[in-house]
Amino acid sequence: MVTFCKILNQHHSTQFTVNSFVQWNAWQIAHIPKDEFFRTLDEAWFEWENIPAVEDHIVEAVEGIHRFGRVDVVTGRSQVTVQAAMNWLKEHKIPYDAFVRTESTKAKARLGYDVFIDDSAELMSLLASSLDKCGILYSQPWNRNAGDMQRVFRVERWEEIPTALERVSTMKK
DSSP: OHHHHHHHHHHHTOOOOGGGOOSSOHHHHHTOOHHHHHHHHHHHHHTGGGOOOSSTTHHHHHHHHGGGSOOEEEEOOOGGGHHHHHHHHHHTTOOOSEEEEOSSHHHHHTSSOSEEEESOHHHHHHHHTSSSOEEEEEOOGGGTTOOOOTTEEEESSGGGHHHHHHHHHHHHO
16 A cells, blocks of 8 residues: 555645555545546556565564465455566565455455455455354554454454464364
8 A cells, every 4th residue: 555655646646645544445535536546556566566565574474374274365456466466475475375366355255264364344344244254354544443343353463463363263163
């Protein structure tokens, strides 16, 4: 979103920051059409070399969750940005087992994973309505207002995810 904001600000002479987007439908906050929002997201990924990691020590954090099982990158991004995202993961040495692209958040929720780690409150809501799936909601400005949900644990930093996974593991026994 840092690179997205930079591009959006260049196009519209605005001063948006990541913290400006307190809901996922950011196009409404930015006062742009929805399709422009998604085109700008794609444009940000075309500049993948300029996209910073969401946190320092992200590699170690992702490595730490491998002890709990398989780690797949699952995304609903547009097809044209898949290679850029994979390049970014490789450049940052983010370990993962598979890269999976879905068409939507609903399609993502239907995948056969036990636990999802995501910043989408919509995905977490879908998981909470399921009887057998759990989620870890990574806090971002656009999901801060998401309420508590069954089988969904909120984390502020990636280093908190192993503890959340321990809680999921204990809950599932």
